[in-house]
Amino acid sequence: MTHRDRLLLWPRHAALVAISIIMLAPFYWVLKTAITSENIYAYPPHLLPERPQLFNFVDVWYLIPFPRYLFNSVVVSLIAVAGNLVLNAIAGYALTLPFIGRRSVIVLLLSCTLIPFQATIIPAYLITAHLDLLNSYLGLALPLLSTIVCIFIFKASFDAVPRSLIDAARIDGLGDVRILLRVMLPLSTPAIATNVVLSFIWSWNNFLWPLIITRSQDMQTLPLGLARFLSYMEDTTGALYAFVVMVLAPGLLVFLMAQSAFMRGLTTGATKG
Amino acid sequence: MNWRRILLSRFVVVPIILTIAIGGWNAYVALHAHGLLEGSVVDAAGKPVAGATVTLFAHDFVTQVEKAQTRSDEAGRFRFDDNNSHLVQLQAQDGTLTSPRVTIRLWFRAQDRVVEKPLQLASGG
Numbered sequence: 108m109t110h111r112d113r114l115l116l117w118p119r120h121a122a123l124v125a126i127s128i129i130m131l132a133p134f135y136w137v138l139k140t141a142i143t144s145e146n147i148y149a150y151p152p153h154l155l156p157e158r159p160q161l162f163n164f165v166d167v168w169y170l171i172p173f174p175r176y177l178f179n180s181v182v183v184s185l186i187a188v189a190g191n192l193v194l195n196a197i198a199g200y201a202l203t204l205p206f207i208g209r210r211s212v213i214v215l216l217l218s219c220t221l222i223p224f225q226a227t228i229i230p231a232y233l234i235t236a237h238l239d240l241l242n243s244y245l246g247l248a249l250p251l252l253s254t255i256v257c258i259f260i261f262k263a264s265f266d267a268v269p270r271s272l273i274d275a276a277r278i279d280g281l282g283d284v285r286i287l288l289r290v291m292l293p294l295s296t297p298a299i300a301t302n303v304v305l306s307f308i309w310s311w312n313n314f315l316w317p318l319i320i321t322r323s324q325d326m327q328t329l330p331l332g333l334a335r336f337l338s339y340m341e342d343t344t345g346a347l348y349a350f351v352v353m354v355l356a357p358g359l360l361v362f363l364m365a366q367s368a369f370m371r372g373l374t375t376g377a378t379k380g
Numbered sequence: 381m382n383w384r385r386i387l388l389s390r391f392v393v394v395p396i397i398l399t400i401a402i403g404g405w406n407a408y409v410a411l412h413a414h415g416l417l418e419g420s421v422v423d424a425a426g427k428p429v430a431g432a433t434v435t436l437f438a439h440d441f442v443t444q445v446e447k448a449q450t451r452s453d454e455a456g457r458f459r460f461d462d463n464n465s466h467l468v469q470l471q472a473q474d475g476t477l478t479s480p481r482v483t484i485r486l487w488f489r490a491q492d493r494v495v496e497k498p499l500q501l502a503s504g505g
Contacts, residue, residue: 162467162485169466169489170441339441364390 134355141348163349167336170346173353175325176332180311181357183247183328187310190252191302198253199261199298200287220255228319235320242322251310257302260372264298265291300365301372308358329354409488417460419495421452421472421479424502428456432474432501436460437481439467444481456498464490470499477501 140147142159167173202213224231231250240246268291276286292299314330321327327335336350362369386392421432432452437444447465452458452472466486472479479499486493 160485165466165485165487360394364394 137348137351137355141345141352144345146344147348163345164353166346167350167353171332171336171339172324173332173350176327176329177353179244179247179326180328182244183313183317184307184310186244186248187251188303188306190248191254191257191306192299194253195257195261195302196287196292196299198258199265200283200291202258202262203265204283216255216258224250225315228315231316232319241320242326244326246320247317247326247328248310250316251306251313254306254309257305260301260305261295261298264295264372268294297368297370297372299372300368304362304365304369307361311354311358409491412492413488413490414492415461415463415490416492417463417468417470417484417495418493419458419470420456420498421458421474422456422498422500423477424500426498426500428452428454429472429474429501430454430456432456432458432472432499434458434470434472434499436463437469437471438463438465439469444469466491470495472499472501474501477503 136147139145139153139156141163142161143156144160144163145153145157202209235241235246235249238246238249240249272290272294273286276290281289312330313328314334317326317328317331318334321331333350333354337347340347417436419434421429421434423429430452434450434452435446436448436450438447447468448460448462450458450460458472466489468484468486469481470484471481479501482495482497482499484493484495
């Protein structure tokens with residue numbers, strides 16, 4: 108890289124830093140409000156936290172059944188992640204194999220991504236009720252057990268595996284299940300990470316479905332707890348934002364742990380000709 | 381399978397660190413959550429007040445509810461043995477003299493705590 112090229116990078120980096128600050132400002136404001144007891148609309152606003160303390164987090168932990176909500180969210184998200192990994196990997200692998208109607212199945216799946224979940228929520232509810240899974244962990248995770256976007260992430264990743272490798276595995280006598288487990292998945296760790304991150308975050312943040320199918324407070328997840336907390340507190344001070352931070356933190360942690368593989372997973376197959 | 385690589389990956393290390401931190405915190409809580417709350421009552425001149433009534437109010441979502449009462453001893457010391465809240469207020473009263481309500485924030489429910497600053501009685505609270 109020449110000196111001129113390096114000089115040209117500065118404006119780009121400056122623009123990216125400015126955009127990042129704009130993007131991160133709301134998160135900073137939430138965090139700042141969580142560790143102070145300022146009102147979020149206080150005027151004039153203080154850029155830096157004044158008298159920071161962590162007692163708002165203690166309030167959240169004890170004023171509502173936070174540990175129960177947290178446990179429910181963790182269980183539901185783990186079920187969703189496990190279901191996504193197993194079902195999406197199988198579906199993604201199936202879509203890489205030649206079979207009659209494959210193109211139609213792909214078109215059908217892609218068209219289904221255009222239908223919003225709200226449009227199918229009544230049939231989804233009726234199916235869940237018919238399976239007697241209302242107000243259960245499996246029922247809470249059911250709509251996110253397999254997602255079309257994640258199926259195609261696996262498919263793109265599997266398509267990028269050299270055909271000769273799969274042929275060699277077949278010649279060695281491996282069946283489809285073992286090819287998937289021994290060849291495809293070990294070469295698709297970015298796709299696995301992407302599936303884990305996406306399914307975890309979608310399940311973690313899911314509000315509408317748990318709102319509809321939970322019957323008791325014991326089965327509610329964190330987003331429902333947040334809504335309940337807001338309805339109790341009805342103010343815009345520290346404890347509410349401490350709750351927001353506590354809801355956001357696990358999703359951020361999972362994303363940060365898997366971010367490099369997540370990025371690779373999203374771009375796998377993007378340059379395939 | 382490279383077990384060493386798997387065990388040292390962030391997906392294993394971070395949960396282990398979190399588990400240790402949570403376990404350590406819970407152990408600390410278990411050892412320091414007896415509900416003991418101690419302090420002292422003094423008059424306007426700073427001298428200990430014996431026989432003052434000290435009231436403990438516990439936070440109940442948006443209000444403070446009276447939970448317990450005790451009396452200060454000869455040295456002005458008082459003690460509650462069964463505080464089960466993480467956010468309490470203390471107020472002392474002796475005849476017409478009253479102290480301001482002091483808010484005590486604890487890191488966990490029933491945390492043992494000695495309130496360093498005494499409750500100071502004054503006329504009109």
